Each structure stands twice: as C-alpha cells, then as structure tokens.
Amino acid sequence: MSDRTEPAGAAKSDKALASRRIVVAAIIGLLAGFLAGMFGVGGGILIVPALVLVLGVKQRLAHGTSLAAIIPIAVVGVVGYAAAGSVDWVAAVILAAGSALGAIAGTHGLQRLPQRALRLAFSVFLIANAISLFLTLGSSGPQKGLSVATGLGLLLIGLVAGTIAGLLGVGGGVVVVPALILLISMGVAKAKGTSLAVIVPTAVVGTLRNLRAGNVDLVLAAVVGITGMASTYVGTKLAMEMSPRLSKTLFACLLIAIVAISFVGARSSKDVVSEVGPTAS
Numbered sequence: 001m002s003d004r005t006e007p008a009g010a011a012k013s014d015k016a017l018a019s020r021r022i023v024v025a026a027i028i029g030l031l032a033g034f035l036a037g038m039f040g041v042g043g044g045i046l047i048v049p050a051l052v053l054v055l056g057v058k059q060r061l062a063h064g065t066s067l068a069a070i071i072p073i074a075v076v077g078v079v080g081y082a083a084a085g086s087v088d089w090v091a092a093v094i095l096a097a098g099s100a101l102g103a104i105a106g107t108h109g110l111q112r113l114p115q116r117a118l119r120l121a122f123s124v125f126l127i128a129n130a131i132s133l134f135l136t137l138g139s140s141g142p143q144k145g146l147s148v149a150t151g152l153g154l155l156l157i158g159l160v161a162g163t164i165a166g167l168l169g170v171g172g173g174v175v176v177v178p179a180l181i182l183l184i185s186m187g188v189a190k191a192k193g194t195s196l197a198v199i200v201p202t203a204v205v206g207t208l209r210n211l212r213a214g215n216v217d218l219v220l221a222a223v224v225g226i227t228g229m230a231s232t233y234v235g236t237k238l239a240m241e242m243s244p245r246l247s248k249t250l251f252a253c254l255l256i257a258i259v260a261i262s263f264v265g266a267r268s269s270k271d272v273v274s275e276v277g278p279t280a281s
Helices: 002-039 044-053 059-083 089-110 115-135 148-168 173-184 188-212 218-241 244-268
Strands: none
Touching: 002 044, 002 059, 002 173, 002 218, 002 244, 044 059, 044 115, 044 148, 059 089, 059 115, 059 148, 059 188, 059 218, 089 148, 089 173, 089 188, 115 148, 115 244, 148 173, 148 188, 173 188, 188 218, 188 244
16 A cells, blocks of 8 residues: 555655746746836846746756746837837847847857856856946936947847847846947936847747757746736836836846845755756746
C-alpha cells in the first residue's frame, strides 16, 4: 500500500508546487505591468530578478521568458499612451528599425555568455540607467525637431536598446526613455509612450529567436504577460498625472533598489533551477 501512496503523494506535492509557481508568476506580472505603465518600460527590470530569485529560474531562461512576457504588457501600455496622444510615431519607427537588428545581436549573445556574466551585466545596466535618470531631472524644455543627425542618433539608440533587450530580457525602455529626453528634449510622458511602441517589435523579434533556441518558458511567460496586462493600463493613467521630476526620481530609485536586491540574492543563492524545473512549454 505504501508503494501506491508515495507516488500519489509525490504527484500531489508536484501539483501544489506548480500551482504555487503560477500564483507567484501572476503576482510578478501584476507588479511588472504596473511598472511598465508607470515608467514606459517593458517590466523586465522586475521580471528577470523575480524569476531568478523567487522562482529559481536559470538566469538565461529568465531573460528569454521575460522578453516574451513583455509583449502583451507593452501592447496595452502603448494603447494607454496613444489614447492620450503621448506617442511620437516617427521617432518610434526609427528607433524600432535599429532595435529589431539589435535584438538579433542580443539574443545571439544571450545563448553564449555565462550565467554569472549575464547577472553582472544586468546589475551594471540598471545602475548606469539610474545614474542617467538622475542626470535628466531638470526641465527638458521644448522638444527639438528631427534632423538627419538626430534621426541617425535615434537609429543608434534603437540598436543599443535592442541589443540590451535581447541580451538581458528587458524591453529597452530604460535606454530609450532617458535617451529621448536627452537627445531631443522629448517630454517624459511622450518618451514613455514612444518607448513602449518600440518595445513591442523588439520583444517579438527577440522572442522568436529565443523560441528557436528553446530559451523561453511559455507557460510562465503567458502568466506573467497576461496578468501584467491588467495592471499596465492603471500604471499609464497614474503616469499621466505624475510630475516628470517625481516620475524620474521614483524610477531611478526603483532601479537602485532592484540592483541591491539582485546582489543580495546572488550572494545568498547560486543559479539553481527551482524544485520542479521550468514549467512545461
């Protein structure tokens, strides 16, 4: 009789653990979606460390899963900002052209860099962007018109953002938003909306490549992405009411906090897969 009850008990335990993972993934999605709407990012700055530290997902798989989850979140965010007229579509198209190429290069690097190097690169990336946001706390002034020089600059920024998105599993908004503010003095709300418009094609290109490499947990990505859609619109509404200075300050502080949490988690636990491994995809 014990031989029959032990497998049944083990199966029940596995189901409970899988259910817990889904619930945690849903919470991660809600938080990430809210941040995406508030700050014009894909939410990967929260999704990646949460998957690694809370669910024990391997660093590389977390990056690929995060990029896939970002797609529906960014779509909802774009709708919210576009409804308020806060998307510069011309700038978005130029940025997207560069970011699509960058995403190909970034996902290529994702398959080859060691797990520890990916974690370190992610933390350094967040610190650099927190610093850049503090440097743009002043008033940006009227937006500059697009010229050949600024157009080329946007193309290059898109290339960098796409490479980072493909490599680190973020949408690239933490590069695009401050860059738009610094390069052409774009207003904060419009920079966020434009960033989300760029994130959608970037994440699609990167995810297609990650799927070919088997580097996406589709179930976790779906749960995070779908639940994130519910809170993204709320974030966009709050962002419209928030002062640009407060928005930038909160975002910079958020990046620093995530870096600190990531470093603490990295010291207390190494790259291990969770008890049940990746959810079947």
